[in-house]
Amino acid sequence: MAATVMFLLGVLQLGVLPCAMAQTVRLPLKKVYLKDHKESIESGIETIEERHGRGLAEVNITMTNIYDMQYYASLLIGDAKLNQTFLWDTGSTLMWIPLNNCSSCPSTNKYTPASSYSSTGTRHTINYGSAQVEGDVANEKVYISSSSVPVTMELLGVDTASSATQNLAADGIIGMAPAITEGRPGTLLVEKLYNAGIIGKNAFAIDYRWLNGTSSILLGGYDTDLIKNDKAFDWISLNNNTHWIVAMNTVKYGGTELSMSSTSAIFDSSRSFTSFQYSDFMKIWNEIKDGKDCGYITGTTVFACYCDSVKDFKDITFKLGEHDIKMPASAYFEYFAGTTSNGVCSLYINFYTVDFGGLVILGDSFLREYYVYHDVQGQRVGLYGKNYSANTSAFSVLVFIMLFISFHF
Ligand SMILES: *[C@@H]1O[C@H](CO)[C@@H](O)[C@H](O)[C@H]1NC(C)=O
Ligand SMILES: *[C@@H]1O[C@H](CO)[C@@H](O)[C@H](O)[C@H]1NC(C)=O
Ligand SMILES: *[C@@H]1O[C@H](CO)[C@@H](O)[C@H](O)[C@H]1NC(C)=O
Numbered sequence: 001m002a003a004t005v006m007f008l009l010g011v012l013q014l015g016v017l018p019c020a021m022a023q024t025v026r027l028p029l030k031k032v033y034l035k036d037h038k039e040s041i042e043s044g045i046e047t048i049e050e051r052h053g054r055g056l057a058e059v060n061i062t063m064t065n066i067y068d069m070q071y072y073a074s075l076l077i078g079d080a081k082l083n084q085t086f087l088w089d090t091g092s093t094l095m096w097i098p099l100n101n102c103s104s105c106p107s108t109n110k111y112t113p114a115s116s117y118s119s120t121g122t123r124h125t126i127n128y129g130s131a132q133v134e135g136d137v138a139n140e141k142v143y144i145s146s147s148s149v150p151v152t153m154e155l156l157g158v159d160t161a162s163s164a165t166q167n168l169a170a171d172g173i174i175g176m177a178p179a180i181t182e183g184r185p186g187t188l189l190v191e192k193l194y195n196a197g198i199i200g201k202n203a204f205a206i207d208y209r210w211l212n213g214t215s216s217i218l219l220g221g222y223d224t225d226l227i228k229n230d231k232a233f234d235w236i237s238l239n240n241n242t243h244w245i246v247a248m249n250t251v252k253y254g255g256t257e258l259s260m261s262s263t264s265a266i267f268d269s270s271r272s273f274t275s276f277q278y279s280d281f282m283k284i285w286n287e288i289k290d291g292k293d294c295g296y297i298t299g300t301t302v303f304a305c306y307c308d309s310v311k312d313f314k315d316i317t318f319k320l321g322e323h324d325i326k327m328p329a330s331a332y333f334e335y336f337a338g339t340t341s342n343g344v345c346s347l348y349i350n351f352y353t354v355d356f357g358g359l360v361i362l363g364d365s366f367l368r369e370y371y372v373y374h375d376v377q378g379q380r381v382g383l384y385g386k387n388y389s390a391n392t393s394a395f396s397v398l399v400f401i402m403l404f405i406s407f408h409f
């Protein structure tokens with residue numbers, strides 16, 4: 001864990017854009033690659049088993065966090081302004097911090113409650129599907145920089161964490177859903193900043209497009225130096241008021257439309273994979289592996305194909321709302337091991353074994369092609385692709401909606 005954190009420790013810088021019409025705050029977003037997980041299995045990889053698809057449809061696997069990735073940024077907590085890192089999670093609503101009395105928390109940078117911290121005495125558990133954290137609901141000040149004014153957040157002071165949280169590279173998690181479900185605790189950072197007049201819009205944008213670590217979050221708007229105006233985005237309306245969930249009308253592999261059970265999808269920055277329910281996953285996998293050298297990597301639960309054929313794989317196109325949004329093979333396959341000419345590329349699409357209500361989870365392997373604008377006020381998501389240029393006809397409209405659920409990790 002410590003070695004992982006050392007690699008890509010999030011640095012939160014911020015600056016108010018000088019000539020933006022609305023006030024915005026930029027937070028560099030670090031993509032943490034849990035390399036140690038990858039290395040632990042890399043040495044054992046020589047062959048892809050079950051080539052040409054024989055038998056794979058009968059294999060049920062338990063997904064692990066192998067070569068998982070996490071996005072995080074830092075915030076300052078309490079009067080002491082303790083600098084903690086937070087997994088930036090569009091799929092959940094609550095923020096939590098690890099307390100000094102949490103021996104099961106993976107953080108080595110835990111928070112000692114000071115006078116600015118006030119517990120409400122109400123216990124609460126957050127269930128991320130594979131991981132849980134528990135503690136008292138509390139109010140505490142949160143600063144986005146040492147010179148900013150604080151906002152008071154209702155958050156969870158965690159004293160108990162399940163073993164699955166050991167994969168967390170950040171100290172805590174911050175939920176970035178558009179609203180809190182009635183009756184649930186928590187406040188939303190962006191809404192708080194907006195209400196305090198620190199940012200000009202109840203909205204935020206995340207640039208997921210580059211793998212070289214230059215991703216960023218912009219609170220309060222989108223980068224007008226990158227994206228000229230609203231028309232450049234493909235807009236998708238939310239069909240859920242508490243999560244970044246949108247309607248998913250069709251899924252195609254190349255030109256072939258697949259008959260899917262799922263009809264909606266969630267944008268989830270905390271997932272590396274794009275995940276389907278089992279039957280839907282098998283429909284996609286059967287198309288992908290058809291006539292190709294594919295299978296799963298020996299000793300792991302990772303689906304893979306030989307890299308030399310990645311250029312032959314087709315785009316997966318999701319119709320989200322009214323827009324056809326592409327996920328190219330270069331996004332859903334990533335080099336894993338072996339020589340570059342004859343290596344193994346692993347599939348960043350999988351199926352989930354816990355019930356997510358039939359939602360398709362659009363994780364990093366989908367998001368990494370897009371700049372995503374989360375418009376809370378407009379109840380919509382705007383997608384701007386790697387290949388987009390401000391509203392030219394050369395590119396088809398690609399719209400991605402990011403959906404987030406409060407119970408996965
Ligand atoms: C937290 O610490 C890192 C590393 O020193 C620093 O770069 C970052 O700006 C700090 N975050 C805040 C919000 O001050
Ligand atoms: C695999 O899991 C799915 C979803 O739980 C189930 O429907 C299917 O029957 C399982 N297949 C096998 C071979 O166990
Ligand atoms: C941990 O500390 C917090 C803050 O002081 C307190 O509210 C909570 O009850 C403590 N938890 C345990 C298990 O002692």
Ligand SMILES: *[C@@H]1O[C@H](CO)[C@@H](O)[C@H](O)[C@H]1NC(C)=O
Pocket residue numbers: 210211212214
């Ligand atoms: C990251 O990649 C993008 C796109 O290739 C490029 O524009 C940007 O300059 C790169 N940043 C760094 C720090 O290499």
Ligand SMILES: *[C@@H]1O[C@H](CO)[C@@H](O)[C@H](O)[C@H]1NC(C)=O
Pocket residue numbers: 231232233234391392395396397398
């Ligand atoms: C470009 O603008 C036109 C007219 O406003 C709009 O219909 C079209 O969807 C836009 N295209 C893109 C790629 O944003």
Ligand SMILES: *[C@@H]1O[C@H](CO)[C@@H](O)[C@H](O)[C@H]1NC(C)=O
Pocket residue numbers: 239240241242243245357405406
């Ligand atoms: C929104 O999505 C969540 C998570 O799937 C679900 O529990 C909730 O019922 C949905 N709300 C509406 C209004 O559809």
Ligand SMILES: *[C@@H]1O[C@H](CO)[C@@H](O)[C@H](O)[C@H]1NC(C)=O
Pocket residue numbers: 315326327328329330369385386387398
């Ligand atoms: C972007 O362009 C590249 C090169 O033409 C292509 O391989 C890729 O599929 C495109 N991505 C999307 C999302 O259209």
